[in-house]
Amino acid sequence: MDSIPIILKCPSQNKVYNIQITSDITPLNIEQEFKEQCFTKEQNLNFFYNNLLLKHQVPLSQQEIVKGSILLISLQTFSIQIQISSKNKKYCVEIGDFMTTDNLSQILIQMQPFSEVQFYLNQKLLKPDDSLINQEVQANSIVDANIKQQGGQEF
DSSP: OOOOEEEEGGGGGGEEEEEEOOOOOHHHHHHHHHHTTTSSSSOOOEEEETTOOOOOOOOGGGGTOOOOEEEEEEEEEEEEEEEGGGGTEEEEEEEEEEOOHHHHHHHHHHOOSSSSSEEEEEEOOOOSEEEEEEEEOTTTTEEEEEEOTTTSSSS
């Protein structure tokens, strides 16, 4: 079986790993290997690609992971809701400990086209350059999104 070089980054621990995988490797396989070598057994590792949580039991090759892909390792993941009140819409998303509002924007634009967005937690503007966890976003938080549509219409 051919090996595929990929990069694993763990932003919360400021670590980068260059590894080789085969097409049948799953995130669970990587987690088991890395827990023994680089992390503690108590830590749960979750893997994100393009801001989406990868399925633990599905081979990486079936999740669009190719040569040179960069996977992000998160030590803490949880669900939050993104609410667009003016459109009466809510989206439930999985986020990792490294994510910022830039990551939320990338996730949201796949579901709701917009030209600009600002995120608020309890009416407080979330800063784009700080992780969501550092800004008190936690499991089951409701984050409000004020979006500006193409053409300048604000929601």
